[in-house]
Amino acid sequence: xxxIPEGILSEPVLIGGAVLGIAMLxxxxxxxxxxxxxxxxxLAAALFVSSLVSIPVGxxxxxxxxxxxxxxxxxxxxxPAILIALVLQAVFFGYGGLVVLGVNLVNLALPAVLxxxxxxxxxxxxxxxKSFWLGLLAGGxxxxxxxxxxxxxxxxxxxxxxxxxxxILLTFVPLMAIEGVITGFTVGFIKRVAPELILPKEGRHV
Amino acid sequence: xxxxxxxxxxxxGTSAINYLDPRTRLLTAVLTTVTLxxxxxxxxxxxxxxxxxxxxxxxxxGAFSVVHRLVLLEGFVIVxxxxxxxxxxxxxxxxxxxxVPSGEGLKLAAVIALKINTITLLNLALIGTLSxxxxxxxxxxxxxxxxxxxxxxxSVRYISVLENEYARIRRAMKARAFVARSNVxxxxxxxxxxxxxxxxxxxxxxxxxxAMRCRGFxxxxxxxxxxxxxxxxxxxxxxxxxxxxxxxxxSYMT
Numbered sequence: 001x002x003x004i005p006e007g008i009l010s011e012p013v014l015i016g017g018a019v020l021g022i023a024m025l026x027x028x029x030x031x032x033x034x035x036x037x038x039x040x041x042x043l044a045a046a047l048f049v050s051s052l053v054s055i056p057v058g059x060x061x062x063x064x065x066x067x068x069x070x071x072x073x074x075x076x077x078x079x080p081a082i083l084i085a086l087v088l089q090a091v092f093f094g095y096g097g098l099v100v101l102g103v104n105l106v107n108l109a110l111p112a113v114l115x116x117x118x119x120x121x122x123x124x125x126x127x128x129x130k131s132f133w134l135g136l137l138a139g140g141x142x143x144x145x146x147x148x149x150x151x152x153x154x155x156x157x158x159x160x161x162x163x164x165x166x167x168i169l170l171t172f173v174p175l176m177a178i179e180g181v182i183t184g185f186t187v188g189f190i191k192r193v194a195p196e197l198i199l200p201k202e203g204r205h206v
Numbered sequence: 207x208x209x210x211x212x213x214x215x216x217x218x219g220t221s222a223i224n225y226l227d228p229r230t231r232l233l234t235a236v237l238t239t240v241t242l243x244x245x246x247x248x249x250x251x252x253x254x255x256x257x258x259x260x261x262x263x264x265x266x267x268g269a270f271s272v273v274h275r276l277v278l279l280e281g282f283v284i285v286x287x288x289x290x291x292x293x294x295x296x297x298x299x300x301x302x303x304x305x306v307p308s309g310e311g312l313k314l315a316a317v318i319a320l321k322i323n324t325i326t327l328l329n330l331a332l333i334g335t336l337s338x339x340x341x342x343x344x345x346x347x348x349x350x351x352x353x354x355x356x357x358x359x360x361s362v363r364y365i366s367v368l369e370n371e372y373a374r375i376r377r378a379m380k381a382r383a384f385v386a387r388s389n390v391x392x393x394x395x396x397x398x399x400x401x402x403x404x405x406x407x408x409x410x411x412x413x414x415x416x417a418m419r420c421r422g423f424x425x426x427x428x429x430x431x432x433x434x435x436x437x438x439x440x441x442x443x444x445x446x447x448x449x450x451x452x453x454x455x456x457s458y459m460t
Contacts, residue, residue, distance in 0.1 A: 005283060006239050007321030029351055034425030037353060038418060041360030042411035046403045049368045055396055056388045073404060084358050090333055091341055097329050099239040160314055163293040164286045185397020194405045
């Protein structure tokens with residue numbers, strides 16, 4: 001999970017992120033009935049475990065964000081799932097903090113929600129072969145948007161950070177490619193093995 | 207990764223930090239972070255770093271594991287700190303051909319580095335020593351929506367289960383002589399691996415959900431709360447609030 005550590009962002013950015021994050025969370029929690037909690041929790045746990053896997057790319061390796069995939073599998077409920085992943089990272093590993101949580105949530109969840117609304121219904125109706133390409137789009141879009149949101153929240157905080165933020169944005173280019181390819185294969189696999197996992201637009205796992 | 211996941215879950219209350227209620231620790235972490243963000247003075251930040259190191263020692267965290275985590279800070283922070291002195295406009299410190307670091311940039315980099323490390327230390331001591339169960343319970347008592355808390359606790363419950371599932375699949379891959387390289391075959395395999403984890407977790411969730419319904423799950427968990435609010439918690443929280451207000455007030459005055 002890409003997150004900004006505590007101590008870099010300025011107060012207006014932090015407050016804006018918190019307000020937007022709470023609004024998104026409130027909206028999506030209303031759309032999560034109590035019966036769907038086990039399904040959401042287990043899928044969120046599976047995605048958390050997957051994001052810890054390191055994938056070799058060239059001479060280095062990356063960890064996946066998987067926010068595009070979260071949007072496709074969980075729909076709008078991806079918002080609380082991402083929040084939980086961020087909280088657990090703070091508790092388990094000491095990364096990220098509670099004040100910057102809002103900004104980090106928005107940076108990851110906004111692309112996920114976009115994938116949930118736009119790409120999920122398309123994949124629901126697509127063939128396994130075609131859903132590879134739609135999954136690729138979702139994964140690439142998720143990483144790309146997160147990269148842009150993350151660097152813009154740094155740039156908005158302090159104009160002195162703009163050159164450094166541009167370099168950070170460059171590191172998202174390989175991540176975007178790998179994220180797209182792997183999400184594509186995952187979505188194609190799910191469409192062949194368990195197509196009922198990817199629901200239409202308003203669907204929930206119950 | 208499993209070491210990191212499980213090392214934190216067993217905190218049986220031997221260190222001094224465990225006298226504090228989890229709620230106090232969460233609220234103090236937020237307060238100190240908000241305060242540190244508003245401070246720009248190098249002297250106060252250095253003092254805060256020493257204080258945070260003291261708290262970390264009090265929390266009984268091993269020096270090695272703490273340093274390990276600070277060094278492992280996000281790669282992009284390192285980029286940020288290296289680039290800042292050269293891109294910020296201000297008085298040049300010295301000239302080395304095209305390389306001209308400025309005093310202002312160096313100060314900004316130092317301020318950010320101090321803030322990040324101090325806040326990380328405090329978070330490690332205050333939140334990192336809590337078990338996910340304690341966090342869930344504290345959030346519930348702080349009036350966080352019930353279904354969010356349940357989602358957190360259920361995810362925590364199944365992360366270790368799905369980790370075992372993941373380890374099982376990786377062993378099966380190893381038995382078939384899979385070696386992770388930078389090629390399409392590897393990426394396809396990892397894509398299918400993630401897919402397999404999702405499919406299996408989904409099947410398991412149906413069984414769990416049915417079992418819960420059989421036992422009359424009505425949408426709310428019953429909590430057994432071990433933590434109790436003590437006078438010490440009120441004192442700590444009051445002290446933290448007063449210090450924060452003073453420091454924030456001071457930094458907006460100057």
